[in-house]
Amino acid sequence: xxxxxxxxxxxxxxxxxxxxxxxxxxxxxxxxxxxxxxxxxxxxxxxxxxxxxxxxxxxxxxxxxxxxxxxxxxxxxxxxxxxxxxxxxxxxxxxxxxxxxxxxxxxxx
Amino acid sequence: xxxxxxxxxxxxxxxxxxxxxxxxxxxxxxxxxxxxxxxxxxxxxxxxxxxxxxxxxxxxxxxxxxxxxxxxxxxxxxxxxxxxxxxxxxxxxxxxxxxxxxxxxxxxxxxxxxxxxxxxxxxxxxxxxxxxxxxxxxxxxxxxxxxxxxxxxxxxxxxxxxxxxxxxxxxxxxxxxxxxxxxxxxxxxxxxxxxxxxxxxxxxxxxxxxxxxxxxxxxxxxxxxxxxxxxxxxxxxxxxxxxxxxxxxxxxxxxxxxxxxxxxxxxxxxxxxxxxxxxxxxxxxxxxxxxxxxxxxxxxxxxxxxxxxxxxxxxxxxxxxxxxxxxxxxxxxxxxxxxxxxxxxxxxxxxxxxxxxxxxxxxxxxxxxxxxxxxxxxxxxxxxxxxxxxxxxxxxxxxxxxxxxxxxxxxxxxxxxxxxxxxxxxxxxxxxxxxxxxxxxxxx
Numbered sequence: 001x002x003x004x005x006x007x008x009x010x011x012x013x014x015x016x017x018x019x020x021x022x023x024x025x026x027x028x029x030x031x032x033x034x035x036x037x038x039x040x041x042x043x044x045x046x047x048x049x050x051x052x053x054x055x056x057x058x059x060x061x062x063x064x065x066x067x068x069x070x071x072x073x074x075x076x077x078x079x080x081x082x083x084x085x086x087x088x089x090x091x092x093x094x095x096x097x098x099x100x101x102x103x104x105x106x107x108x109x
Numbered sequence: 110x111x112x113x114x115x116x117x118x119x120x121x122x123x124x125x126x127x128x129x130x131x132x133x134x135x136x137x138x139x140x141x142x143x144x145x146x147x148x149x150x151x152x153x154x155x156x157x158x159x160x161x162x163x164x165x166x167x168x169x170x171x172x173x174x175x176x177x178x179x180x181x182x183x184x185x186x187x188x189x190x191x192x193x194x195x196x197x198x199x200x201x202x203x204x205x206x207x208x209x210x211x212x213x214x215x216x217x218x219x220x221x222x223x224x225x226x227x228x229x230x231x232x233x234x235x236x237x238x239x240x241x242x243x244x245x246x247x248x249x250x251x252x253x254x255x256x257x258x259x260x261x262x263x264x265x266x267x268x269x270x271x272x273x274x275x276x277x278x279x280x281x282x283x284x285x286x287x288x289x290x291x292x293x294x295x296x297x298x299x300x301x302x303x304x305x306x307x308x309x310x311x312x313x314x315x316x317x318x319x320x321x322x323x324x325x326x327x328x329x330x331x332x333x334x335x336x337x338x339x340x341x342x343x344x345x346x347x348x349x350x351x352x353x354x355x356x357x358x359x360x361x362x363x364x365x366x367x368x369x370x371x372x373x374x375x376x377x378x379x380x381x382x383x384x385x386x387x388x389x390x391x392x393x394x395x396x397x398x399x400x401x402x403x404x405x406x407x408x409x410x411x412x413x414x415x416x417x418x419x420x421x422x423x424x425x426x427x428x429x430x431x432x433x434x435x436x437x438x439x440x441x442x443x444x445x446x447x448x449x450x451x452x453x454x455x456x457x458x459x460x461x462x463x464x465x466x467x468x469x470x471x472x473x474x475x476x477x478x479x480x481x482x483x484x485x486x487x488x489x490x491x492x493x494x495x496x497x498x499x500x501x502x503x504x505x506x507x508x509x510x511x512x513x514x515x516x517x518x519x520x521x522x523x524x525x526x527x528x529x530x531x532x533x534x535x536x537x538x539x540x541x542x543x544x545x546x547x548x549x550x551x552x553x
Contacts, residue, residue, distance in 0.1 A: 008330060008366060010323070012375030015148070015239075015536060021373035025366070048478035059379050061393050061408070062369050068377045076239075078149045079426050079533035081467045081494045083475045092326075093477050 001099045007033055009091035018050075018072040018087040020094055027063035034058060034065055036099050042067050045094060049087075113292045115285055115309075116342045118177065119143040119190075120316025122150055122167055126176055128317070128340040128359070133180040135356045136342050140288045141181055143173060143190035144281050144314045151278055152423020152532045154194035155253035165196030166203065166275075174207045182213050182272065189263060189284050193275040195253065197222055200275045201551050208553035216553040219266035221276035223546035226420055226539060227254040233543070237422060239535045244422055252532060253423040256544035259385035259414075260306070261297055263287025266548045278421065280384045282310025285343070293347045303387035304411020305349025308394065311382070312353055312371050312406065316340045319353055319371040321361030334360025350407035352399065363402040372396075372406070385418055387411040417538040426533035427496050430503030432510025432526040433471070436518065437488035444518035445470045445489040448510075451517055452493045455509045461502060466495035490523075496531075503528035 003022070006029050012019045020042075024033050039056040046054075052070030059066055073087050074080030116136045118129030122145040133141055145167050158165025167173075170192045181188055193200040201220035208216040231245050231254075244251065255278035264287045266274045274287070286306035289295060295302040312319050319341050321332035339359025344352040353363050372391055376382055380392040388411060395408040432452075436444040449468040456466065469475035471490035493510055497503035507526025514521060 004329065008326070008370065010370035010374050012373075014375055014377070015534075017377070019373075019375060019377060021370060021376075023366070023369050023373070057378050057380070059373070059392055061395065062373065062379075064369065064373060066373050066376065066379055076533065076535075079531060081429065081465060081496070083469060083471060083492065089476045 001101055002095065003037065003097040003099055004095035007095065009095055011088055011091035013073055013077050013086045016071050016073050016076040018069045018090055020067045020069070020091045022065050022067070022094065024063040030060055030063040032102060037065055037097065039067065041097065042069070042094065045097060046072070046090065049090070110346050113140070113289065113345045114138045114342055115140045115142060115288060115313060115345060117142050117144065117313045117316040117340050119145050119173070120314065120318060121145060121147060122169065124316060126173060128338060129173065130176050130180070131356055131359060132340055132342065133177045133184070133186060138184070138186045138342065139292070141177065141186050141188050142284045142313070143188070143192055144284055144316070146191045146194060146278060148421055148534045149423060149532055151195050151255050151421065152253045152534060154196070155423065156532065158195045163199050166194050166200035167192035170200055171203060171207060174204050178208060178213060179211050182216065187267065187271070187288070188273040189288060190274070191276045191279055191284060193220060193277045195277060197275050197277045198549060201549070204273055204275065205551050205553040214553055216273065217271050218273045218275065218551045218553065219269065219271035220549045220551070221258065221262045221266060221274060221279065221546060222549065223262070223544055224255045224258050224278040226256045226543050227251070229543050230254045230420065230422070230537070230539065233539070235537050235539050237535045237537050244537055247424055250424040251422055252425060254420050256418045256420045256539060257385050258544060258546050259283050260286035260290055262546040262548050264290040266550070267291040269548065269550055271550060280386065281314040282307045282384055283386060285310030285313055286386060289345055297386070300387055300411040300413055302349050303414070304389040305409045307382065307384055307387055307389040307411065308372065308391055308406065308409035309343050309345055309351045312351070312368065313341050313343050315371065315374065317361065318374065319367055320355045320363050321367055324367055324370060330366065332362055336360065349409065350405060352403055352405050354403045363404050365396045365398050365404055368396050368404045368406060383415050385414065387414050416541070418541055418544055420537045420539050422535045422537055423532055424535065426531040427498060428500050428503035428528060429494065429496055429531050430506035430528040431492065431494040432507035432524065433490050433492045434510055434513050434521045435488060435490045435523045436520055438520065441489050442470065442473060442486055444520065445491040447518045448491040448513050448521060449493065451513065452509050456506065459505060459509070461497065461505055463495040463497055466493070468493055500528055500530065
């Protein structure tokens with residue numbers, strides 16, 4: 001299963017740091033999301049892009065996990081040579097993440 | 110219970126104008142806010158002001174005001190905007206001229222200044238966050254330094270009767286928090302209310318991004334009529350809760366999902382969102398769909414504001430040159446890759462000194478570094494971009510891409526090239542006392 005089947009994402013930028021909010025369509029999927037979409041998984045997914053630390057903030061009230069990826073934007077939006085200096089595309093790319101199938105009885109997205 | 114209706118007329122400098130007109134006409138608003146300053150906008154505006162002392166405000170200021178001023182005046186809608194950029198006082202004079210042209214004599218326009226801290230920063234030992242070195246060491250390259258001011262001077266201007274408030278750099282949510290402080294008499298150290306008002310501002314500040322813009326993903330998240338996207342209205346209650354909605358019949362949509370995306374947009378720790386006004390806490394926010402295109406948001410709060418103010422420091426960061434060329438059909442990817450190899454070698458042969466060069470194949474690896482692999486692309490675009498010490502050196506990068514037409518792989522087409530000076534931004538944290546906000550009122 002792909003992350004895109006149970007969650008949506010929005011990417012933001014501040015200086016050289018990118019942030020991606022990953023939000024469950026169904027808040028009941030939050031625990032599953034939080035268990036599988038970890039800082040380590042995101043770090044591995046963007047290994048060639050993110051130079052700094054990846055930190056995760058949990059926001060169960062919104063059914064979301066929010067990632068802060070430091071030094072991910074080629075030196076910052078205003079000086080990056082990248083085609084997408086804001087990193088706007090990163091959240092959509094993260095939704096390609098493979099997730100295990102959920103166990104029977106788990107909530108449905 | 111009293112509610113205040115605030116609409117957002119722009120979420121960035123170049124944003125669409127008709128949604129603001131639609132809000133002014135049909136939004137039954139109390140306030141119309143235009144948020145038009147990205148990180149580097151003031152640095153570019155400062156360069157415009159240095160060239161002409163009556164410039165330095167947003168390039169669309171006059172057009173926006175001509176479209177909405179009379180409508181807003183007729184309906185008692187007050188305008189708040191950071192379109193003053195590097196020159197709020199000149200922006201205020203321009204608005205006064207336009208108001209007189211439109212027959213709106215007596216209109217009161219307030220300019221909020223005090224965000225420009227270039228002079229005190231250059232004689233301080235404050236270090237840049239990115240380098241750890243004193244900003245003053247880069248005096249030759251630095252073109253601007255603007256502190257993010259808070260909501261208090263905006264509230265003050267409204268209390269003084271301003272119909273239009275024009276600022277330079279203020280924290281984006283403060284453009285919304287200022288009117289709320291004024292209308293509800295919120296104290297600037299009522300941290301809970303400051304947190305609520307900041308959540309309202311954060312939801313509204315990017316305009317269409319909460320009403321279905323930057324959201325659509327066909328088949329997964331569909332949004333109707335994005336070409337007619339309606340900009341948001343926040344119906345704010347005295348308790349700090351808000352209903353996010355839009356003009357009936359406009360395009361886009363407001364749902365729990367659009368609101369959830371926007372509340373977390375550009376946020377690092379949702380429990381500690383730092384602004385000049387408050388350390389806002391969005392972690393306990395509750396979002397509830399209460400009707401078609403109506404979403405109620407409550408549960409934000411806040412703690413004491415940070416001791417320091419953030420400053421955006423604009424500086425000249427050398428030159429960048431770029432060239433692109435396309436290849437299509439069988440073997441397109443290999444021909445694109447060959448094109449990049451040739452340009453790499455050519456830049457060596459001509460002796461281009463560049464501290465950073467980038468070779469991308471758009472369609473293959475330009476954005477994700479090849480992290481996601483698919484099938485064979487039907488077309489690719491080779492892109493070479495790099496830094497250089499002068500404009501002429503930067504131009505050579507695009508020139509070497511262009512010569513691929515007659516010297517490179519088969520079937521290269523559609524060359525584009527550019528070269529420009531780069532104005533980039535770094536940041537610093539300064540003592541609050543370095544920025545002294547002031548409000549000046551003009552009458553049309």
